[in-house]
Amino acid sequence: MTTTAPRRRASISDVARQAKVSVGTVSNVLNRPDRVSPATRERVLAAIDDLVFVPNGSARQLRAGTITTAGAIVLDVSNPFFTDVARGIEDRLEEADYTLMLASSDENPEREARYLRLFEEHGVQGLMVVPSTPDVEHLEALRARGVRVVLLDRPSPVDTLSSVAVDDRAGAAAAARHLVDLGHERIAFLNGAHTIRQCADRSAGLHDALVELGLDPGEALVEITISTLNADGGQSGTEQVLGLADRPTATMCVNDLTALGALRTLRAAGVPVPSGMAVVGYDDVTFAGELATPLTSVRQPTHQLGHRAADLLLDPDDVVEQVTFQPELVVRESTTGVG
Template identity: 45%
Template sequence: MSTPSVHDVAKSAGVSVGTVSNVLNHPHKVSPSTVERVQSAIETLGFIRNDAARQLRVGHSQTIGLVVLDVRNPFFTDIARGAEDKAAEGGLTVTLGNSDESIEREAKYLDLFEQQRVYGMLISPYGDITDRLESMRKRGIPAVLVDRESPNSTFSSVSVDDIVGGKLAATHLLETGRRRIAFVGGPMAIRQVSDRLTGASGAVRNVPGASIEVIELDALSVIAGRAAGADIVARAPEDRPDAIFAANDLVAMGVLQALLMNGSSTAVIRVPEDIALMGYDDIDFASAAVVPLSSISQPSAQMGQTAVEILLEEAANPDADRRQVVFAPKLVIRDSTAPRTEHLQK
């Protein structure tokens, strides 16, 4: 049995092929009764539209490609959800790719999405992909950077001011009486990480007697955070920091696990009494931790929505001015950074 075609649907519904095309692509142009008749014919015949052929006609698919640094991080899944919700309003879908902080994987996803003729690209870049995105734009695929500002405003971008976020985090720790802060995060090649450290370092420099130690990681993960926390636990008490600022909440969760489990050590490291702990991103798990985690909040879902809005604008008008949308981070205070004075009084 042959696969039903558009012509078969048109004949069954008693309409023209053009009307079937409008029902599939522009249903608002067709009367409700005709839409119902065509949809009934589609269901009866088991017709499945050929999107590959459609892409050849219009030059692109109805899919937006989204590449993030780490799909395990709920911050990026929230961005994806916001993007998906906004894309659905325009009849588009979002396909997610995880670069896993790898230049090679990032390049493969860009190859794949270009081959699929995606409607546009949203990307939280790991490597320098300016030239590649410029090449894709010349082929009719616009791109918006997510969680990263665009160098020289070459592309539109949606981001959060991570320098301000880092300053907020360190300032809060300093205001609670901490003076020996450790920044745990990496790789420093990730701009967001280096910006958070820059902001934190600036705040520390303004406080006499305060210092900041950098513990660089090779990944922003729970496992990497746990390893860094274990190294801190292994130090003599006088060599430990009295506060830790983790580059994201996953790292902070790993550090917290190491501090509370404490390995085979007989010493008890308490959070926040001995070491205050601050994360970044304010993922859902932060408030549900054994010690609720203070963090820096980013409007992740709104970032995804805004990125799609800009992408749709540029798809409709490639000559539109590039927009750089920068959201302000917010400090969220929980038990993990309670002031030292509160515990001294108990």
């Protein structure tokens, strides 16, 4: 009987040789990619993928099974939504004596890829990731190398990866019905790029509800794309709304941070809320109900979202499962007024 010797694990020198660069350049690509030209970086990354390279220190730890660490990559950890999700993850991991490594991708695919490589190098055994792009092929490859992966706050587009998400179409539709029930027939929507799954789904949910209610979305909805999904983005989007000749009477915001910027801008412009402009947020983060004008918002079960994602990651059977939570509209004074 013949046996086949196991394939030697690729080294950083192998990567450097194949990419025709120095070992130092490979190290920079892994740890300081901003120091390497895009063309060289792409060549090194192609060699890493081709050789299925994992740094040796991490490989020893993974083989020994001595590391009990999970990682999470979210879009922006400073966003209270992701802070609450991370707490849910942490609480579940603590039950299993795991520690959490947390990072923000800032919706940047290169930054996400860098953290994925760093986490793998440091022996992280499982990852929960909010993908910065719809393409998850790189996460499937990570799973194929033995790292457990759960998509966070995204439904999985493939049957090889587990996911935990919220039905954003339903949440946005509930907000639209609420505004129309209050008499609003022209609504502004401050939204991010549709390449972000939540942004696309929330836009679709608004359209669904307006059609259902007999309104033409082309006339009833003014969607304004903002560059940052935070208070500054809410401010710039609201300034555009206020400059419209046919001004909407309500503004739906893609998240509560955006709504915070919208409320700030309306106050500075002397526009009363809700009589001059009703405002709805999304996420129902901690501060939403504590504002001077408490914010109507679509509540997401943030702690449950994180807790369930970690639960899937720790599943001893490693079963692929898609979990979807339902959101809830929380009505406050930013749409209904006092009393």
